[in-house]
Structures are given as C-alpha cells and as structure tokens.
Amino acid sequence: MLASLGLSSTAELYAHLPGEALLERDLAIEPGWSEYEIVDWFRARGEANTRFAASFLGAGVYAHYRPVLVDTVVSRGEFLTSYTPYQAEIAQGTLTTIFEFQTMVCQLTGMDVANASMYDGSTAVPEAALMAMRITGREHVLVARSVHPEYRQVLATNARNQEMTVDEFGYDPETGLAGLAGLEAKLSAKTAAVIIQSPNFFGCVEQVKSLAELAHKHGALLVVCFAEAVSLGLVKPPSEADIVCGELQSFAISPSFGGPFAGVMACKEKYLRQMPGRLVGQTVDANGNRAFCLTLSTREQHIRREKATSNICTNQALVALMATVFMTVYGKEGLRELALQNLSKARYLGGKLRRRFTGAYFNELVASPASGTVAEANAKLAARGILGGLDLERFYPELRGNMLLCATEMNKREQMDIVAEVMGA
Amino acid sequence: MIRKTRLHLVQNEGLLFEESSPGKKAYQLPDLDVPAVDPAAALDGQAREEIEGFPEVSEVEAIRHFTRLSTYNFAIDLGMYPLGSCTMKYNPRVNEAVARTEGLAWAHPYAPVEHIQGCLEVIHRLEANLAEITGMDAVTLQPAAGAHGEWTGIMLVRALLESRGNPRKKILVPDSAHGTNPATAAMCGYSVANIPSNAKGMVDVAALAAAVDEDTAAMMVTNPNTLGVFEEQIHEVARLLHAKGALLYMDGANMNALVGLSRPGDFGVDVMHLNLHKTFSTPHGGGGPGAGPVAVKRHLEPFLPSPRVVRRDGRFEVEENQPLSIGKVRAFHGNFGVLVRALAYIMAHGGPGLRRATADAILNANYIRTHLAGYYELHTEAPSMHECVFSDDKQSPKGVRTGDIAKRLIDYGFHPYTVSFPLIVHGALMIEPTETESKQELDLFIDAMKSIAREVEEDPQLVKSAPHRTRTPRVDEVLAARKPVLRWRP
Numbered sequence: 001m002l003a004s005l006g007l008s009s010t011a012e013l014y015a016h017l018p019g020e021a022l023l024e025r026d027l028a029i030e031p032g033w034s035e036y037e038i039v040d041w042f043r044a045r046g047e048a049n050t051r052f053a054a055s056f057l058g059a060g061v062y063a064h065y066r067p068v069l070v071d072t073v074v075s076r077g078e079f080l081t082s083y084t085p086y087q088a089e090i091a092q093g094t095l096t097t098i099f100e101f102q103t104m105v106c107q108l109t110g111m112d113v114a115n116a117s118m119y120d121g122s123t124a125v126p127e128a129a130l131m132a133m134r135i136t137g138r139e140h141v142l143v144a145r146s147v148h149p150e151y152r153q154v155l156a157t158n159a160r161n162q163e164m165t166v167d168e169f170g171y172d173p174e175t176g177l178a179g180l181a182g183l184e185a186k187l188s189a190k191t192a193a194v195i196i197q198s199p200n201f202f203g204c205v206e207q208v209k210s211l212a213e214l215a216h217k218h219g220a221l222l223v224v225c226f227a228e229a230v231s232l233g234l235v236k237p238p239s240e241a242d243i244v245c246g247e248l249q250s251f252a253i254s255p256s257f258g259g260p261f262a263g264v265m266a267c268k269e270k271y272l273r274q275m276p277g278r279l280v281g282q283t284v285d286a287n288g289n290r291a292f293c294l295t296l297s298t299r300e301q302h303i304r305r306e307k308a309t310s311n312i313c314t315n316q317a318l319v320a321l322m323a324t325v326f327m328t329v330y331g332k333e334g335l336r337e338l339a340l341q342n343l344s345k346a347r348y349l350g351g352k353l354r355r356r357f358t359g360a361y362f363n364e365l366v367a368s369p370a371s372g373t374v375a376e377a378n379a380k381l382a383a384r385g386i387l388g389g390l391d392l393e394r395f396y397p398e399l400r401g402n403m404l405l406c407a408t409e410m411n412k413r414e415q416m417d418i419v420a421e422v423m424g425a
Numbered sequence: 426m427i428r429k430t431r432l433h434l435v436q437n438e439g440l441l442f443e444e445s446s447p448g449k450k451a452y453q454l455p456d457l458d459v460p461a462v463d464p465a466a467a468l469d470g471q472a473r474e475e476i477e478g479f480p481e482v483s484e485v486e487a488i489r490h491f492t493r494l495s496t497y498n499f500a501i502d503l504g505m506y507p508l509g510s511c512t513m514k515y516n517p518r519v520n521e522a523v524a525r526t527e528g529l530a531w532a533h534p535y536a537p538v539e540h541i542q543g544c545l546e547v548i549h550r551l552e553a554n555l556a557e558i559t560g561m562d563a564v565t566l567q568p569a570a571g572a573h574g575e576w577t578g579i580m581l582v583r584a585l586l587e588s589r590g591n592p593r594k595k596i597l598v599p600d601s602a603h604g605t606n607p608a609t610a611a612m613c614g615y616s617v618a619n620i621p622s623n624a625k626g627m628v629d630v631a632a633l634a635a636a637v638d639e640d641t642a643a644m645m646v647t648n649p650n651t652l653g654v655f656e657e658q659i660h661e662v663a664r665l666l667h668a669k670g671a672l673l674y675m676d677g678a679n680m681n682a683l684v685g686l687s688r689p690g691d692f693g694v695d696v697m698h699l700n701l702h703k704t705f706s707t708p709h710g711g712g713g714p715g716a717g718p719v720a721v722k723r724h725l726e727p728f729l730p731s732p733r734v735v736r737r738d739g740r741f742e743v744e745e746n747q748p749l750s751i752g753k754v755r756a757f758h759g760n761f762g763v764l765v766r767a768l769a770y771i772m773a774h775g776g777p778g779l780r781r782a783t784a785d786a787i788l789n790a791n792y793i794r795t796h797l798a799g800y801y802e803l804h805t806e807a808p809s810m811h812e813c814v815f816s817d818d819k820q821s822p823k824g825v826r827t828g829d830i831a832k833r834l835i836d837y838g839f840h841p842y843t844v845s846f847p848l849i850v851h852g853a854l855m856i857e858p859t860e861t862e863s864k865q866e867l868d869l870f871i872d873a874m875k876s877i878a879r880e881v882e883e884d885p886q887l888v889k890s891a892p893h894r895t896r897t898p899r900v901d902e903v904l905a906a907r908k909p910v911l912r913w914r915p
Contacts, residue, residue, distance in 0.1 A: 046528025
C-alpha cells in the first residue's frame with residue numbers, strides 16, 4: 001500500500017505535522033494484552049466488588065430479571081454495529097424498532113408522542129424543563145424535593161448558564177407525597193413547569209391529577225418523571241401531565257454501576273415541535289410500501305446549529321432496544337404481572353417494618369431500624385450476603401435514621417424476613 | 426461491475442402491534458411467594474386499566490420479529506462503513522464480554538464504597554489512560570456522549586472565567602464545525618461567532634486574530650478538522666486565544682487521527698472531549714450509547730463535575746466535596762458499561778498498538794484519496810489525516826449529486842460515506858475508512874467508487890435512482906416530515 005502512494009514508511013504520512021505537536025515517544029501504556037489477560041483482569045475487578053445474594057438497594061437503579069432474549073437480540077451485529085439510521089434504505093431494522101419503542105412509550109405513559117431516547121432519567125429532566133420554558137416563554141421551574149436528588153442536581157447544573165431559575169418545594173412529612181400547599185405558595189405567573197416524580201424518590205405514588213390541576217391553574221406545565229418504569233405496568237399513566245420523562249433502566253438494562261441507561265421523553269402532540277432529540281416517522285418507499293425514517297430534524301443541531309432545541313446527537317439507541325425487547329417479552333399481561341409481584345413483595349416487606357411515610361407506595365419504601373444506625377443495619381445485612389437500603393441522610397438530613405428499601409421480583413420471602421429481623425421491627 | 430453483493434431472500438415483517446393476539450406471551454415469572462395484593466386498594470385508586478395496544482406475542486414470534494428486522498440493517502459486521510467523522514471501526518467482541526462480567530454488570534452505584542472497589546478501579550485506570558493519550562491533566566468520565574461532553578467542557582470554561590470575574594460573551598466556531606458545537610455554545614449561554622476557513626481548509630488565523638477579543642470565552646476547534654486536515658497553525662491559534670485570556674476547546678471527534686502521534690495537551694488545548702464510541706471502538710448500536718469524557722488542563726480541574734474517583738492509600742474513594750465544581754452533569758458515574766469497553770480496547774492495543782492503529786487509519790485514508798483522486802474532485806491539496814473529503818464537482822454537471830453517489834454505493838455493498846458535510850464543501854463526500862479495513866476491502870471500495878464515476882458518465886439516471894438492490898428503495902422523507910406519523914395506532 002505504501003508503495004502505491006510513493007512512500008517508504010508510514011511516518012511520512014504525518015511528517016507534515018508541526019514538530020512541536022509530534023509525540024516523540026510511545027504512550028506510557030503497557031503493550032497490548034491478549035484476550036485472556038483482558039477477560040481475566042475484568043473478572044478480577046468484578047470480584048473486587050462485593051457480590052450479594054440479594055439486594056434491597058434501588059433509588060433509581062433497580063435489580064430486575066433480564067430475560068435472555070434481550071441480550072440475544074442486542075448482540076446481533078446488525079443492531080450492535082450499525083450507526084444512527086440516517087440512510088433509511090439500509091437501516092429499516094433500527095428505524096422500525098425505534099418506531100415500536102416510541103409507540104410503546106406512548107402506550108405506557110399516556111402521552112401522544114415520544115422521542116427515540118435521551119441519555120438517561122437525570123438528563124431528561126433538564127431537557128423537559130427547557131422544553132417547558134420554550135413552550136410557555138417563562139423561566140421559573142419548580143421541582144419537588146421528592147424527585148430523585150441526583151436528577152435535581154443535574155437540573156441545577158443545567159440552570160447555571162441558562163435563563164432558568166429553579167426552586168424546590170417540599171414533601172408532606174406524613175405522607176411522603178409532594179406538598180400541595182408548599183407548591184401553591186410558590187406557583188406564580190412566571191412558573192414554566194412543575195416537575196414531580198411518580199413513584200417519587202420515597203416510592204410513593206403521587207396524585208398526578210391534582211398536581212396537574214394546580215400547575216395548569218397558573219398556566220404552568222406539569223412534567224412527570226419516573227425512575228421505576230415497572231410501576232407503569234400497574235399504576236395509572238400520568239396522562240394529565242404535559243411532558244413525561246424518565247428512566248427505563250428497569251426494563252432489562254443492567255445496573256452496570258449507573259449506566260448506560262435509556263431516558264424517555266414524551267409529550268402531548270401540540271408540543272411536538274419543541275421536543276429535543278431524534279424522532280422516527282412513518283412514510284412510504286418508492287414502491288409505495290410502508291417505511292420509516294428519521295424526521296422533523298429541523299429541530300436538531302445538525303440542521304439548526306445554535307438555534308436547535310438541544311445539542312443532543314448520539315442517544316441510547318441500543319439500550320432503548322433492550323427496553324423494547326423487554327416490553328415485547330413481557331407484553332400486556334406480563335408487565336402487569338411483573339408489577340404486581342413487585343407491589344406485593346414490597347407490601348410484604350413494608351408490613352414488617354417501621355415505615356416512615358403513609359402514602360401509597362409501589363416497590364420502594366422508607367423505614368428505620370428499631371435501634372442503631374442505618375449503617376449498622378446495613379453492615380449486619382452485608383454480613384448475611386444482603387445489600388441493604390440507601391441511607392437517606394446522604395440526601396435528606398432531616399430523614400436521618402431512615403433508609404430507602406426496594407423489593408423486586410428478584411427478592412425472595414426468606415431474604416425479606418432477614419431484612420425484617422435485622423431491622424428489628 | 427458489482428462484485429461484493431448479490432440478492433438474497435428477505436422476510437417481510439409487520440409491526441409488533443399487528444402481530445399480536447390476545448393471550449400470547451413470551452415470559453415466565455416464578456410463583457409469587459408472598460400474598461398477592463389488590464392493586465386498586467393498595468394504590469389508593471391509582472391502579473391502571475390494561476395497557477392498550479401493548480404487544481402480545483410468543484417467544485418464537487418475538488425472536489423472529491427482531492431477527493428479521495435486524496436483516497434490514499447494514500452494519501460494520503457486514504462491511505466497510507466509511508462515514509467521515511464517525512470512525513466506524515470494528516467493535517471487538519471481547520469488549521462486549523467484559524462489559525457483561527457479572528460483578529461489574531450488577532454493581533450498584535450507591536453500594537458502600539468498600540463494596541465497589543472494582544468499578545472504581547476501572548474508572549481510575551481509564552481516566553489515567555485518557556489523560557496520557559490526550560496529554561491533559563485530569564479527566565471526567567461522566568458525560569454520556571460527545572455533545573454532552575462538549576456541553577460539560579464549555580460549562581467548565583464558563584466556570585473558570587466566572588471565577589476570574591467575567592464569564593465573557595461569545596464562543597468562536599470555525600465554519601467547518603459540527604452542528605453540535607454552536608448548539609452547545611448556545612446551551613451554555615454564549616453567542617456564536619463563525620470563523621472562516623482559508624483555502625487549505627484550515628482556520629483563517631488572520632480572521633481569528635481580528636475576531637478574538639476580551640469578550641471571547643473560547644474557540645471550539647476540531648483537530649484534525651472536518652476536512653481531515655491537521656490544523657498546522659494550532660499553536661498560533663492557541664497563542665492568539667490565550668493572549669486575550671480565552672481558552673482553546675478541542676472537539677475530539679477526529680481523535681482517531683492523533684492517538685499515540687500527537688497530544689492536544691501538547692499543542693495548547695485547555696479542554697477537550699473524546700467520543701469513546703468513535704476512537705475507542707465501543708459499538709454505535711444504531712445511535713448510542715456513547716460516552717464523552719472531558720479532559721482538562723490543571724487550571725480547569727477544580728471545576729470538574731462531581732463526584733471524582735480518587736485513590737488514597739491503595740483504596741479508591743468517591744469524592745463529592747468539591748466547592749468549585751460545576752455540579753453533576755449526569756446521575757451516578759456516567760455510562761460505565763461503555764467505559765469498560767473502551768478500557769478493554771486500550772488494554773488490547775497498549776501504547777505502541779494505539780500508535781500503529783492511528784498510522785494505519787491515516788494510511789487507509791490516504792490510500793483511498795490517492796486512488797480516487799482522478800475520479801472525484803479533491804477538495805483541498807492539504808495532506809489528509811484519517812479521512813479525505815471530495816466534492817461532487819466532476820459529477821454534478823451530469824445532474825448527479827453526492828447523495829446520489831452515496832445511495833448507489835449501497836448497491837455495491839458499502840455503507841455511504843458522510844454526505845454534504847462539512848458545509849464549507851459544496852457537495853461533499855467525506856470518507857473515513859478507519860484502520861480496521863483490509864486492503865482487500867479498500868480495493869473493493871475504490872473499484873466501486875470508480876465504477877460509479879463511470880456510471881455517472883454513461884447512465885446518470887441509474888445512479889440518481891439508486892439504490893436498486895436493497896429491500897427498501899428510496900424513502901420519502903418529505904412525506905414523513907409533512908405528515909408526521911410517529912407512533913402506531915390501531
């Protein structure tokens with residue numbers, strides 16, 4: 001090859017680089033390893049993490065069973081090693097699955113349209129807030145303290161350099177639900193959006209309808225986000241919301257230390273043009289057959305540049321495909337049954353513990369050990385092979401002594417009995 | 426002549442919702458070992474009716490559905506995917522295997538630190554490797570994709586300038602830049618000023634000198650730029666910016682041209698992002714997931730997103746307390762599974778191997794450039810790095826445009842190159858073969874491109890109406906946008 005270019009060494013290919021830009025040495029990274037050495041190194045890192053027989057830790061990252069079909073499908077090179085489907089003629093596989101994904105997200109959330117995915121739940125929240133600001137022409141965002149703390153932190157980072165101001169409103173100390181009185185006191189003609197989470201960070205199912213009415217009374221939009229997608233199998237969809245965003249990790253996406261996950265963005269039809277991210281639409285091909293393609297891209301950065309609705313480009317397509325396969329495998333009946341198992345297990349566990357809040361909950365709950373600290377209770381659980389709950393003091397100093405516990409279909413009755421025993425209820 | 430492809434049988438497949446019939450299912454759950462509760466009562470009246478329209482298929486129907494759909498896709502596993510600036514290189518499968526290592530795939534980010542030492546070591550090691558590769562001082566792995574990394578990087582710029590008393594007003598962007606650059610600047614509250622390119626396709630340094638002032642926060646430069654040309658005056662660009670107190674941001678989309686050869690930290694870059702799903706071979710997955718780590722010089726380190734992973738006395742810790750941090754840009758620790766894959770890629774290559782891969786990527790691009798130069802109009806005489814850019818000037822007099830040539834290339838068994846980008850080249854063909862293509866595949870590609878050039882002369886209509894050999898012929902994108910149908914309805 002070099003000879004056909006009239007060259008004698010590859011170094012001549014980059015000899016034109018300014019001398020001061022050329023690295024005169026090898027990178028200080030060990031010479032290449034064999035496949036076995038690589039696999040072995042990562043296996044050892046996996047073992048350096050503690051493996052638990054059971055986990056009751058949720059808080060935005062849930063342990064749900066992953067049907068085998070999911071990895072079977074996403075391991076196909078045609079899905080795994082393809083690019084964003086800009087060339088529709090040779091990307092109908094990806095485009096069709098995204099269209100199905102958008103449809104299923106709408107069916108689950110009660111919204112009219114959904115995009116092809118966002119990075120994750122935490123980054124979908126600020127995108128929803130910005131969308132609401134564009135729609136209302138207002139700049140003030142009210143977010144419930146019962147929204148995932150890290151989602152709120154990401155929102156705060158986004159607000160730093162946008163024309164967005166963020167204020168928080170509290171939760172009812174008895175029910176654990178978003179505080180209506182606190183919200184009403186802060187709502188004004190400047191409020192672009194009220195952002196809540198349901199089930200909220202404490203696991204409680206919010207009264208979406210009354211929150212929507214309150215927001216709408218002041219001309220604000222209601223943004224409902226969710227972190228535990230399995231709840232949508234049993235809990236009423238947030239149809240009264242204007243924008244729904246959230247996290248699909250529960251749908252066969254490994255916890256994987258927090259990512260990659262898949263974010264959701266869905267809304268009412270009338271807000272479609274303000275939606276960020278990619279959209280797949282139905283059309284026809286030259287033979288008149290149904291076909292799909294990326295569409296409405298005039299909202300996006302590669303066309304509109306600095307006037308785009310967002311700078312998002314790469315999203316989470318393959319992870320969204322995992323969720324699509326998951327929704328297909330469980331289907332209409334299965335998602336309901338799965339959700340019912342989660343609800344029933346959490347109720348079994350909650351019934352044995354000293355619960356902090358009275359609000360109706362799905363598969364997470366706040367409880368306190370009868371004696372000792374949360375850290376001590378978790379240490380006792382760890383000694384018995386169980387990963388305990390999240391110490392809520394980390395994010396809510398006023399909830400010191402309480403932990404957030406999650407029960408899913410993967411938790412067995414005996415394991416829950418151990419938790420109850422350690423918690424001394 | 427088309428040597429690489431012939432037609433084969435393809436199955437038709439409807440949408441899941443159309444294939445569903447009541448009662449079919451593809452799942453099994455264990456029997457419930459606790460009493461089942463009544464959802465209506467337990468959820469305080471908030472239980473839903475059934476999910477209308479949701480799929481109901483059997484397991485074999487599910488697998489056939491997705492397998493059939495998969496066969497409608499082109500993929501790297503099927504052939505060369507020379508999308509310029511996208512770096513569609515082979516995705517080694519060992520990376521997939523290690524990302525599924527049980528102890529890593531099931532690790533919870535909120536587990537106490539003593540239980541997640543393995544994950545933290547992965548993060549720590551990858552950060553160190555990327556700092557060495559870029560010549561920068563510190564790295565955050567949290568951004569979820571390139572555009573997210575850009576946003577994080579410009580937020581850091583703003584935070585540093587604010588700490589000096591003035592965030593300033595504008596970001597300079599070359600006219601050859603990716604669309605994400607100006608979109609990012611706008612998202613960070615900056616106005617955008619375009620800097621023209623000179624005849625060689627490089628930043629016009631005189632125009633930059635005239636534009637940069639005390640209102641300039643930073644310039645976002647892609648190097649090599651989107652023409653695949655190394656910015657030979659990059660030191661001067663950095664000097665001009667720094668003299669006015671502005672910063673140099675580098676878009677690392679084209680880092681595959683530099684790894685092991687040249688380090689942005691050594692040519693004046695203050696802050697940059699990498700695309701692990703480009704340079705470091707993590708699979709693109711039909712549009713993601715990616716990861717967009719940001720690397721910075723020491724003066725920007727205090728502002729990096731929280732948390733940081735630090736090593737103290739041989740033990741890894743998560744440091745949340747950073748008073749100057751811009752805050753969190755994403756929950757948890759970023760797209761960890763993507764980070765695992767990228768680290769495995771770096772391990773497999775090692776320092777010398779990374780440099781060789783870069784040299785091979787440059788060789789492959791120049792091989793294509795040399796062998797197609799007589800058939801397509803080369804945009805610039807400046808030497809190419811990892812990609813080369815032609816225009817359709819030789820073909821457009823026949824009414825054939827770059828998009829048509831791209832579609833005809835599909836018939837020959839190749840994914841199209843990047844079409845009509847960069848915007849400064851009228852009718853651009855942007856070709857990036859990457860290092861993982863063999864000479865045989867490159868020769869087939871070159872033959873295909875030459876053959877299409879001949880077809881343009883002899884039968885332009887054949888090219889204009891391509892593709893002819895795909896299951897789906899040209900798709901009506903105008904109709905899709907005019908009457909949006911974004912979901913299935915019964």
